[in-house]
Amino acid sequence: MxxxxxxxxxxxxxxxxxxxxxxxxxxxxxxxxxxxxxxxxxxxxxxxxxxxxxxxxxxxxxxxxxxxxxxxxxxxxxxxxxxxxxxxxxxxxxxxxxxxxxxxxxxxxxxxxxxxxxxxxxxxxxxxxxxxxxxxxxxxxxxxxxxxxxxxxxxxxxxxxxxxxxxxxxxxxxxxxxxxxxxxxxxxxxxxxxxxxxxxxxxxxxxxxxxxxxxxxxxxxxxxxxxxxxxxxxxxxxxxxxxxxxxxxxxxxxERVESPWMFEAASRGIAYKTVLNRKDGEASFRTTRLQLVCFDQDRFELDVERKAGTGATLAMVSGDLRLNFLSPPRRAGDLERWGLFLNGSQMKALASLPGAGLSDAPPNTVSPGVSTFPVGNDGLQNALKKLMESCPPSKAVVYPSGLPVPWTQSSSPQASAR
CATH class of the missing domain: 3.90.226.10 (2-enoyl-CoA Hydratase; Chain A, domain 1)
Known part of the structure; x- marks a missing residue:
């Protein structure tokens, strides 16, 4: 379209x-x-x-x-x-x-x-x-x-x-x-x-x-x-x-309702999805919202908004892949928003998987009992394709030495996720 x-x-x-x-x-x-x-x-x-x-x-x-x-x-x-x-x-x-x-x-x-x-x-x-x-x-x-x-x-x-x-x-x-x-x-x-x-x-x-x-x-x-x-x-x-x-x-x-990833062409292209879930014995549904934006075709930010107080850390995990969100999250009332920077390769690797999970377990922690919150990737590849088409071309980050530095979490602009 x-x-x-x-x-x-x-x-x-x-x-x-x-x-x-x-x-x-x-x-x-x-x-x-x-x-x-x-x-x-x-x-x-x-x-x-x-x-x-x-x-x-x-x-x-x-x-x-x-x-x-x-x-x-x-x-x-x-x-x-x-x-x-x-x-x-x-x-x-x-x-x-x-x-x-x-x-x-x-x-x-x-x-x-x-x-x-x-x-x-x-x-x-x-x-x-x-x-x-x-x-x-x-x-x-x-x-x-x-x-x-x-x-x-x-x-x-x-x-x-x-x-x-x-x-x-x-x-x-x-x-x-x-x-x-x-x-x-x-x-x-x-x-x-x-x-x-x-x-x-x-x-x-x-x-x-x-x-x-x-x-x-x-x-x-x-x-x-x-x-x-x-x-x-x-x-x-x-x-x-x-x-x-x-x-x-x-x-x-x-008791669990999950929307597919959708792309929206607004003033700034975004991909988004929403998950509602309610555990046995709970009266209310919990809402988890995910939103993906791009700075250019090789730099992306994934935000997760959910009820505050769920955990001290957050990571996106799938098999051997683990992507850590910046901590602490931004808070507004009883909600918290976590930000994660990804480069193009990481984003494509995530989109190629059938799904992933949000984990509150700290890095390098061996805790078999720690559960993850599953997130399906239904529609993500199509939404990512449209998102990349709406993004400006990628630009190398050049430091005073004149050498380009690849996009990593350590070189990401911290203000963008806060």
């Missing part, structure tokens, strides 16, 4: 879960798409090798508002692609509740794998991904080409009920799911109803809606508290679900 087009697809800033979003008095950036979002469209998309997971290069993009014909279009689309077992990535502000439940039932019937993610299409060129021209491409029904992103992707309102219906649910650590009360639209015929008549009709409609959702949740074996949380928020607001709630409500019960 051209660098400019990738920059247009830059994900939104992550939002804090567990809070209620309320409408503002003036327009502001929001995780919800505009109310005039196009009806949800389904597109077959092909990407690079392993772009949607190991061995996966094609997926179904489901993007837009859930309208009155969404379930019928999904059934027709699935029939058109035949027996291909492809993951479905949803990116939707929500919409029609009954259609969402029907779609969830269909996905359960088809034993589908569902995820949340934004698809950017190469065929759109420099056109906005949510623009009319790009929307028409998504609705054309032909195979397209693109990339899928999780950071900044949303599944709000009625959309989480679709996810809940599928038997295989995989939600990346950096997506947003949010719920609220349904909006009921009343239509009266034969005269103007009184206020009392409207109130009674509204109550009956809400009771019917609640029963419909509760029956759906119960049949799926999920926690009915999901409905309680949704009903606690007015339709005008939005309650972002925490990762603990996502697990509790059976939207994704995994």
């Amino acid at each position: 051209p660098q400019r087009a990738a920059a247009q697809a830059r994900p939104a800033a992550p939002l804090k879960p567990g809070t209620e979003l309320k409408p503002a008095k003036r327009p502001v950036k929001s995780p919800r798409l505009a109310d005039n979002s196009a009806p949800i469209a389904f597109a077959l998309v092909k990407g690079a090798p392993d772009s949607c997971g190991p061995g996966c290069d094609s997926w179904i993009a489901a993007e837009g508002k859930i309208d009155g014909g969404a379930a019928a279009r999904l059934r027709k689309f699935i029939k058109q692609i035949g027996d291909r077992k492809l993951p479905i990535y949803f990116n939707s502000p929500g919409g029609n509740l009954e259609q969402a439940l029907a779609m969830g039932n269909l996905l359960r019937e088809k034993k589908a794998v569902v995820r949340v993610g934004r698809t950017t299409l190469r065929e759109c060129g420099f056109e906005p991904q949510e623009g009319e021209a790009c929307t028409r491409l998504k609705q054309a029904g032909r195979e397209l080409h693109g990339e899928v992103w999780t950071r900044g992707a949303i599944c709000n309102s009625a959309c989480p009920y679709i996810i809940l219906g599928a038997p295989n649910r995989e939600l990346a650590p950096d997506v947003t799911l949010a719920v609220h009360s349904p909006r009921v639209i009343l239509n009266f015929t034969g005269g103007v109803p009184t206020r009392e008549m409207r109130a009674q009709a509204m109550q009956r409609a809400m009771e019917r809606s609640d029963k419909m959702v509760l029956d759906y949740i119960t049949r799926l074996g999920a926690d009915p508290t999901l409905l309680t949380v949704a009903r606690s928020v007015p339709f005008e607001g939005m309650r972002i679900l925490t990762r603990e709630e996502i697990a509790r409500f059976a939207l994704d019960r995994r």
Whole structure:
């Protein structure tokens, strides 16, 4: 994808879960798409090798508002692609509740794998991904080409009920799911109803809606508290679900969730990934974020951000490879950030491995009982390739003697990791 087009697809800033979003008095950036979002469209998309997971290069993009014909279009689309077992990535502000439940039932019937993610299409060129021209491409029904992103992707309102219906649910650590009360639209015929008549009709409609959702949740074996949380928020607001709630409500019960390495072309190219994990007996998930940047094509910095107080040292280890982070880490509140400098050879060696581990054991310590925190390298080679293409050419570091000195941790600018 051209660098400019990738920059247009830059994900939104992550939002804090567990809070209620309320409408503002003036327009502001929001995780919800505009109310005039196009009806949800389904597109077959092909990407690079392993772009949607190991061995996966094609997926179904489901993007837009859930309208009155969404379930019928999904059934027709699935029939058109035949027996291909492809993951479905949803990116939707929500919409029609009954259609969402029907779609969830269909996905359960088809034993589908569902995820949340934004698809950017190469065929759109420099056109906005949510623009009319790009929307028409998504609705054309032909195979397209693109990339899928999780950071900044949303599944709000009625959309989480679709996810809940599928038997295989995989939600990346950096997506947003949010719920609220349904909006009921009343239509009266034969005269103007009184206020009392409207109130009674509204109550009956809400009771019917609640029963419909509760029956759906119960049949799926999920926690009915999901409905309680949704009903606690007015339709005008939005309650972002925490990762603990996502697990509790059976939207994704995994105790460890790891995103692939992704490249983002912003003002400065970066590669990043996020890992969420929760050990047996723990109530909360722990977040570990990794970010890779370059100074040039032979000088890189890897940062690890996690909860403070985990250990006095940190190293990236894999087999005979051991790369020590600078100590002590930089601290901000209850978080610590560790920095590690790598040259091009070290970076390529790390990317060629299937995975590595973060170890708090001091160097040269023989401690068989010391465990490492595993970090997969899924997507790292592709992200590193794009990162290097965005970096300036490497330059030799020349000292007063006139002899170039190779990049090493001892000759790295300390301020860059602090």
